[in-house]
Amino acid sequence: MISINLEKKVALVTGAGTGIGKAIALKLAETGATVAVNYNSSKESAEKVVSTIVEQGGKAKAYQCDVANEEAVKAMYIKIEEELGDVDILINNAGSLVERCVIENMSTELWQTIVDVNQKSVFLCSKYAIPKMKDKKEGRIVNVSSIAARNGGGIGAVMYASSKAAVSTFTKGLAKELVGNGILVNAVSPGVITTPFHDRFTSNEAREQFKNAIPLSREGQPSEVADAVLYLVSPLSTYIVGENIEVNGGQLMD
Template sequence: MKIVLTDKVALVTGASSGIGASIALMLAEAGAKVAVNYNTSREKAEEVAGSIAQMGGTARIYQGDVTSTGQIEALVNRIGSELGTVDILVNNAGHMLERQSSAEMTESLYERVMDLNLKSTVFMSKAVLPGMIAKGSGHIVNMSSVAAHNGGGPGASIYAASKAAVIAYTKGLAKEAAPHGINVNCVSPGFIGNTRFHAQLTTPEAQQAAIAGTPLKRQGEPSDVAGAVLFLVSGLSGFITGETIEINGGAFMR
């Protein structure tokens, strides 16, 4: 069965590269009109939108710092006036920023990590909910991490905590949104290669160790995550809400 998202408006945060870019491309391929959000990487966002245009799809780029509630509101309002009410929200934006042990943890890093991973998810969801409620339908997909389950690698405790909070928030929001016809789910990637995250924060040795510890014996790709997101925003997942899909090649099984 081919998934068709024609006439749906999808907002993907942090969509200029890596997993976010792959999600934007896959949703556009299914027919969605995609709002490609970026904060600083305008050129890369333009490349994503250009690729979507080349395949005959519709996409526009939207700058916005998703840790700022004011910018979130302005972003969603602009998308509404230019593309239409958001039907699909993918809260992809997030990062560890840097590895820092709990003994060294600064208040600044704590706030930056929690704002980028949790605050952005909460207030971006808040911004699109009125439109979805008015329509009586919608899909929200949040981005967690295997770190939410195992505490992450060295210096990742606050990142892991923020991603665990995303899973808990997803469950709570799913209960609130369900009476309005809105499905809220979460994806939890393991080691996904070809991303800025691991290029910056994971040594080649650690990357090879992650692959060796994965039953499928390969790294994940951004498209592996995008495929799960596409499923969750389609009619195929109509009776699924409040759930977290683990995407880790079997490295972590629940």
């Protein structure tokens, strides 16, 4: 039986209060990692994630931070390092469609917000994780992209899809930059996953249409994305570099 042990590893999961981020935080804690549960506005949810981990014998702490704000990110890393230790595993999960809007009606402010939350956040959190990983000559970074990065997303989601495509490209470029330092960078691209994201941005009718187009005939579960992430941060993936695992039930195949 294969057993994954992440004891003595500190993992930072951004946007970990709900949905996929929550599932990833719980999964990493189950395998022994100490988890920094980042959130922006979902304080109560993030604290529940921490409570669940602690009740199950793990170690975790919640950290409020707008991961698109550089000063806030710097401060968060300092606090994590003081309280939990250096970050060994970074999961760049935070992101949002923000709101559906076609390009001709989109304000520059909305465009910037979408880019910041999905793309700038990945840049900033990676930037401040890298120095300590380089010192240790090891580390794992997993970015959460989206099936939208490959198919352009739905109506009103052009900029979300574009920002996630940037995350996918950033993953490959950063992987090349860091592989010589023992840091492995990869990504996962969820398809239609049962999360508050789709509760907020996708109609029931559209979700039914999605399910009909998925060979597995169902939405995915956050835990199924978390399993792919766990693989990428575990000793089972030591020869995987710059890859993007599609977790979509067959909706999009190469």
